[in-house]
Amino acid sequence: MTSSPGLPSTLVGTGDLFQLMRDGTPRTRGELAALSSLARSTITARVDAMLSSGLLEPVGEAASTGGRPPTRFALNRRDRVVLAIDLGASHASVAVSDLSGQVLAETTVESDIADGPVIVLDRVSALAVDLLASLDRGPADVAGVGIGVPGPVEHATGRPANPPIMPGWHDFDVPAHLARQFDGPVLVDNDVNLMALGEYVTSWQSAPHLLLVKVATGIGAGIVTDGRLLRGALGSAGDLGHVQVAGAAADVVCRCGNTGCLEAVAAGPAIAAKLRAGGLTVESSQDIVDAVTSGDIAALQAVREAGRDLGSVLATCVNLLNPSVIVIGGKLSEAGEYLLAGVREVVYQRSLPLATHDLRIVGTAVGSQGGILGASAMVIDAVLAPGAVDEYVARRIA
Amino acid sequence: MTSSPGLPSTLVGTGDLFQLMRDGTPRTRGELAALSSLARSTITARVDAMLSSGLLEPVGEAASTGGRPPTRFALNRRDRVVLAIDLGASHASVAVSDLSGQVLAETTVESDIADGPVIVLDRVSALAVDLLASLDRGPADVAGVGIGVPGPVEHATGRPANPPIMPGWHDFDVPAHLARQFDGPVLVDNDVNLMALGEYVTSWQSAPHLLLVKVATGIGAGIVTDGRLLRGALGSAGDLGHVQVAGAAADVVCRCGNTGCLEAVAAGPAIAAKLRAGGLTVESSQDIVDAVTSGDIAALQAVREAGRDLGSVLATCVNLLNPSVIVIGGKLSEAGEYLLAGVREVVYQRSLPLATHDLRIVGTAVGSQGGILGASAMVIDAVLAPGAVDEYVARRIA
Numbered sequence: 001m002t003s004s005p006g007l008p009s010t011l012v013g014t015g016d017l018f019q020l021m022r023d024g025t026p027r028t029r030g031e032l033a034a035l036s037s038l039a040r041s042t043i044t045a046r047v048d049a050m051l052s053s054g055l056l057e058p059v060g061e062a063a064s065t066g067g068r069p070p071t072r073f074a075l076n077r078r079d080r081v082v083l084a085i086d087l088g089a090s091h092a093s094v095a096v097s098d099l100s101g102q103v104l105a106e107t108t109v110e111s112d113i114a115d116g117p118v119i120v121l122d123r124v125s126a127l128a129v130d131l132l133a134s135l136d137r138g139p140a141d142v143a144g145v146g147i148g149v150p151g152p153v154e155h156a157t158g159r160p161a162n163p164p165i166m167p168g169w170h171d172f173d174v175p176a177h178l179a180r181q182f183d184g185p186v187l188v189d190n191d192v193n194l195m196a197l198g199e200y201v202t203s204w205q206s207a208p209h210l211l212l213v214k215v216a217t218g219i220g221a222g223i224v225t226d227g228r229l230l231r232g233a234l235g236s237a238g239d240l241g242h243v244q245v246a247g248a249a250a251d252v253v254c255r256c257g258n259t260g261c262l263e264a265v266a267a268g269p270a271i272a273a274k275l276r277a278g279g280l281t282v283e284s285s286q287d288i289v290d291a292v293t294s295g296d297i298a299a300l301q302a303v304r305e306a307g308r309d310l311g312s313v314l315a316t317c318v319n320l321l322n323p324s325v326i327v328i329g330g331k332l333s334e335a336g337e338y339l340l341a342g343v344r345e346v347v348y349q350r351s352l353p354l355a356t357h358d359l360r361i362v363g364t365a366v367g368s369q370g371g372i373l374g375a376s377a378m379v380i381d382a383v384l385a386p387g388a389v390d391e392y393v394a395r396r397i398a
Numbered sequence: 399m400t401s402s403p404g405l406p407s408t409l410v411g412t413g414d415l416f417q418l419m420r421d422g423t424p425r426t427r428g429e430l431a432a433l434s435s436l437a438r439s440t441i442t443a444r445v446d447a448m449l450s451s452g453l454l455e456p457v458g459e460a461a462s463t464g465g466r467p468p469t470r471f472a473l474n475r476r477d478r479v480v481l482a483i484d485l486g487a488s489h490a491s492v493a494v495s496d497l498s499g500q501v502l503a504e505t506t507v508e509s510d511i512a513d514g515p516v517i518v519l520d521r522v523s524a525l526a527v528d529l530l531a532s533l534d535r536g537p538a539d540v541a542g543v544g545i546g547v548p549g550p551v552e553h554a555t556g557r558p559a560n561p562p563i564m565p566g567w568h569d570f571d572v573p574a575h576l577a578r579q580f581d582g583p584v585l586v587d588n589d590v591n592l593m594a595l596g597e598y599v600t601s602w603q604s605a606p607h608l609l610l611v612k613v614a615t616g617i618g619a620g621i622v623t624d625g626r627l628l629r630g631a632l633g634s635a636g637d638l639g640h641v642q643v644a645g646a647a648a649d650v651v652c653r654c655g656n657t658g659c660l661e662a663v664a665a666g667p668a669i670a671a672k673l674r675a676g677g678l679t680v681e682s683s684q685d686i687v688d689a690v691t692s693g694d695i696a697a698l699q700a701v702r703e704a705g706r707d708l709g710s711v712l713a714t715c716v717n718l719l720n721p722s723v724i725v726i727g728g729k730l731s732e733a734g735e736y737l738l739a740g741v742r743e744v745v746y747q748r749s750l751p752l753a754t755h756d757l758r759i760v761g762t763a764v765g766s767q768g769g770i771l772g773a774s775a776m777v778i779d780a781v782l783a784p785g786a787v788d789e790y791v792a793r794r795i796a
Contacts, residue, residue, distance in 0.1 A: 152752055162752055209631040221718070225630070230623050232720020233607040236752045243714045244748055246642040246658065258748065260644065316641045316714050320619070322630025350642055350656065354550055354560055354634045 014046045014393055015386030018055065022384060024100060026059045026072035047073060053396035054079040055389070075099065080143035081132070082379045083182060085124050086191060086371035087149045089113050089165055089217070092120065094127040096135060097376040099143065099384065101201065105131045106372065113150060116168035121177050128182070143383045143392075144184035146375030147174065148191035152236045158188035161235060187378050192238060193229050194374030195364075196222025199327050201377040203365040207324040211317060212370075213240065214330035215310065215339065216285050217268050223321065229378075240317075241267070245309050262313050266306035268332055274302050285331040292335040303335045307342020314343060315350035322355050329364035336363075412444045412791055413784030416453065420782060422498055424457045424470035445471060451794035452477040453787070473497065478541035479530070480777045481580060483522050484589060484769035485547045487511050487563055487615070490518065492525040494533060495774040497541065497782065499599065503529045504770065511548060514566035519575050526580070541781045541790075542582035544773030545572065546589035550634045556586035559633060585776050590636060591627050592772030593762075594620025597725050599775040601763040605722040609715060610768075611638065612728035613708065613737065614683050615666050621719065627776075638715075639665070643707050660711050664704035666730055672700050683729040690733040701733045705740020712741060713748035720753050727762035734761075 020035050021027065027035070033043050050056040050073075057076035061069040077098040084103075086093040092111035096104045107127055111120055124147075132138055151163025158175040160166055175186035196212035204210050208227040214220050221238040223230040230237050241263040242256050254264035264270055268285035275282040275291065278298050282288055291299035314326060326347070328340055344361050351359075366373055382388060418433050419425065425433070431441050448454040448471075455474035459467040475496040482501075484491040490509035494502045505525055509518055522545075530536055549561020556573040558564055573584035594610035602608050606625040612618050619636040621628040628635050639661035640654050652662035662668055666683035673680040673689065676696050680686055689697035712724060724745070726738055742759050749757075764771055780786060 207631070223718070225623065225628050226626075228624075230628070230719070232623070232753075233605070233722035233757075234720055234752055234755060236750065237718065237720040239717045239720075239750055239753065242750055243717050244644040244710065246644040246646075248644070256750070312642065313714070316711070317718060319637045319641050320621075320635065320715060320718065321628070322632055322635040322637075324631035352634065352637055352640055352654070354632055355630075355637065357632060359631075 014049055015384075015389030017043070017046050018050060018384065018389045019386060021050075021056060021073070021075050024075050024077065026074040028062050028070040028072050030070060031062075049393050049397060053393040055393060055396070077102070080141050080184075081135070081137055082376045082383075083128050083132075083142050083145040084372045084375035084379070085128070085145065085147040086194070086375060087111070087113055087120065087124070087147065088191065089150055092124050092127070093372055094124050094131060095372045095376070096128070096131050096137070097372075097380075099380060101373065101376045101380055103369075103372065103376070105135055107131060113165065113169075114167050117172040117174065117177065121174065125178065125181050139182045142182040142184050144379035145178050145182050145186040146194070146377075146379040147178070147186070147188050148194040148371045148375050149174075149188065150191050152234070152239070153188050153190050155187075155189055155231050155235050158186060160188075185379070185382055187375075187382060189229070189231075189375075189378060190220075190222070190235065190238075191371050192220040193222040193231065194378065195329055195370035196224050196238075196327075196374065197229055197377050198366055198370035198372065198374030199329070199364060200224045200227070200374075202373055204325055204327075207360075209321065209323040210325050210327065211314075211321060211323045212327045212329055212364075213310065213314065215267065215306075215328060215332040216330040219263050219267050219310070219330075221317070223323075225321065240313055243313050243316075245312050247312065248309060262309060266309040271302050271306050271332075275299060288332065289334045292338055300338050303332070303338045304342040306332070307339040307344075308346050309342075310339075311343040311346030312350065315347045318347055318351040318355045318359065324358055324360070326359070326361045327364050328361070329367070329370060333363055412447055413782075413787030415441070415444050416448060416782065416787045417784060419448075419454060419471070419473050422473050422475065424472040426460050426468040426470050428468060429460075447791050451791040453791060453794070475500070478539050478582075479533070479535055480774045480781075481526050481530075481540055481543040482770045482773035482777070483526070483543065483545040484592070484773060485509070485511055485518065485522070485545065486589065487548055490522050490525070491770055492522050492529060493770045493774070494526070494529050494535070495770075495778075497778060499771065499774045499778055501767075501770065501774070503533055505529060511563065511567075512565050515570040515572065515575065519572065523576065523579050537580045540580040540582050542777035543576050543580050543584040544592070544775075544777040545576070545584070545586050546592040546769045546773050547572075547586065548589050550632070550637070551586050551588050553585075553587055553629050553633050556584060558586075583777070583780055585773075585780060587627070587629075587773075587776060588618075588620070588633065588636075589769050590618040591620040591629065592776065593727055593768035594622050594636075594725075594772065595627055595775050596764055596768035596770065596772030597727070597762060598622045598625070598772075600771055602723055602725075605758075607719065607721040608723050608725065609712075609719060609721045610725045610727055610762075611708065611712070613665065613704075613726060613730040614728040617661050617665050617708070617728075619715070621721075623719065638711055641711050641714075643710050645710065646707060660707060664707040669700050669704050669730075673697060686730065687732045690736060697733075698736050701730070701736045702740040704730070705737040705742075706744045707740075708737075709741040709744030710748065713745045716745055716749040716753045716757065722756055722758070724757070724759045725762055726759070727765070727768060731761055 056073045059074045077100040082097045084095045093108040095106035160169040178186045210224040212222045219241040242261040248260040254261035272282045454471045457472045475498045480495045482493045491506040493504035558567040576584045608622040610620045617639040619638045640659040646658040652659035670680045
């Protein structure tokens with residue numbers, strides 16, 4: 001091993017070294033050498049490359065130990081920006097974040113997903129260009145684009161896969177369409193997956209096994225295990241809406257054609273139908289939340305009962321996945337503790353003691369912004385990964 | 399970047415380079431250079447280190463392109479060995495494998511897990527020493543030890559966590575006990591997790607989302623996602639036995655104290671009890687398999703019905719995890735197609751079309767050897783990982 005400065009130095013590329021800087025803490029070359037076991041000459045060369053590329057910046061000096069005080073460096077979070085897009089059935093949110101995931105600008109408009117991919121993607125592209133301009137940035141400053149859509153996605157290709165509420169989107173090459181306008185990779189995922197990732201990176205990094213459940217017009221889940229999204233073979237993991245609820249009336253027909261599905265008993269439309277049968281004027285999930293907030297007893301009962309049905313399915317998820325936290329999000333979670341109480345009641349009754357030993361069941365910390373935050377985090381994870389950073393640096397100093 | 403031979407060379411340490419050799423294919427230095435984009439001088443230094451350590455060995459010469467023909471190198475699979483141990487309720491299997499996972503010697507004895515950790519571990523240690531001696535190897539030749547136990551394990555520490563059928567094992571430091579006798583890391587996991595891993599590495603590497611279900615006295619599952627075991631927050635992931643079966647009689651009391659659990663309706667004891675009520679003399683899972691094999695109609699029906707109950711729970715797993723293959727193992731899977739038929743019937747009825755698009759539901763390929771193969775694979779993955787190989791090489795050439 002005569003040609004390299006010792007074994008440990010061969011372990012760490014520029015991107016590996018950069019991982020030590022991702023937390024944003026300023027460090028000197030000496031501190032990096034101590035953390036990485038790399039030779040000082042290697043550190044110097046790699047730090048110089050990252051400085052030249054703009055990915056690191058000097059941020060002041062450390063105390064001198066005699067002689068010229070050493071310079072501290074940190075991640076230059078604004079070297080480039082990330083585009084984060086969250087498409088819903090009837091809205092589109094577009095945000096620009098820095099390389100630490102902090103949102104610099106954001107806008108939300110009404111947008112019908114059924115307008116089809118070209119219209120919708122061109123709409124959000126125009127919004128993104130305006131947002132970038134408002135920050136004095138352009139499409140070439142974009143390190144990557146993350147986009148969440150309300151349906152299953154083949155993550156490897158970024159193409160929606162038979163999405164039920166997205167007419168015209170099946171197999172559409174979303175990355176190719178957006179790559180014509182913006183630099184960097186374009187990553188596409190299911191919106192609930194990104195909500196789970198957003199919740200995880202902002203609030204639960206200490207709990208790397210997280211299940212996020214979105215309860216609204218439909219019901220879906222995003223699963224984080226060991227800090228990574230679990231997408232499954234075809235990207236449909238987390239599809240809880242059509243799981244059969246133990247004890248649910250077998251005659252409740254679901255829109256999928258089966259009976260007793262979770263969505264058919266516990267999603268917004270099912271709760272609204274039940275309340276209308278009792279004489280209340282309730283149409284949307286928002287109406288249900290309003291009825292609960294105003295203290296309507298029938299609404300409280302119906303939401304709590306929906307929580308129990310949800311809990312019955314989540315008890316299975318707890319035994320199967322052993323998560324450390326379940327986050328309940330989506331419009332109906334705004335009904336507050338009534339939904340959560342029903343969930344907790346059944347999960348703690350039906351799950352194994354070991355699986356619920358440290359389990360927390362909580363409301364969302366970031367609310368409707370989860371999708372944007374997750375889209376940004378997905379891109380940052382990809383463009384600041386060790387191999388990608390080597391390329392990032394190489395391209396910028398070429 | 400003047401001190402390193404170019405950007406790509408900084409990406410790959412000795413261990414990273416070694417990953418190219420793990421498939422066992424012999425390669426020349428030139429072929430490694432082409433595959434890795436590393437400079438020839440770097441390749442030479444790293445290959446030399448791996449040759450000195452014994453991890454690589456020369457295996458003949460490639461065709462000359464003029465001048466001295468270049469030497470080919472390959473993983474020296476017998477440089478060191480792996481101890482793989484599979485503990486069941488009433489048996490212990492011990493095997494020695496090479497670094498490619500091939501079993502070189504194996505033995506199985508009756509062993510009551512309730513004898514407690516010291517007696518059982520000393521028993522398998524003695525067996526392991528004998529096996530090693532039969533191969534002219536000693537404890538210092540052991541690269542690592544993998545051990546599966548019939549209960550939940552906190553994987554990070556290797557300590558069993560409140561295992562219901564392992565009296566005396568709770569929180570016992572299994573790695574420390576075995577490390578007194580053998581070299582290398584000692585890794586402990588649940589036996590069903592290791593069956594899943596064994597099935598995956600030997601038969602399903604093309605399908606990195608796999609669910610293995612063991613159906614015997616109890617019912618449990620091991621989950622592989624993206625080629626890695628999913629263990630969950632406390633190592634209890636895959637615990638399917640006490641999931642509530644939709645449609646199961648609510649008055650079936652399980653040994654866990656809840657009602658309607660999968661084990662209470664579909665595991666060996668439940669099937670045996672049903673058959674005894676019909677007048678058959680059936681005690682064990684083996685008796686059930688024998689009755690099915692001999693064509694007893696009641697046994698066929700009972701096993702198929704158990705398959706349907708299992709399928710009802712697995713349909714939920716399919717929606718949640720989107721696996722590409724479900725493997726049914728354990729003693730009752732020896733009843734052949736009747737159990738599988740029941741599973742398939744309900745899974746394909748109750749799962750979402752996208753989730754079952756490419757789904758295969760099959761019997762086990764490696765049978766009872768899955769635990770041993772998984773234990774070996776777990777160790778090999780750990781000791782031949784990039785960082786570990788650097789250490790492995792450094793220690794052997796020190």
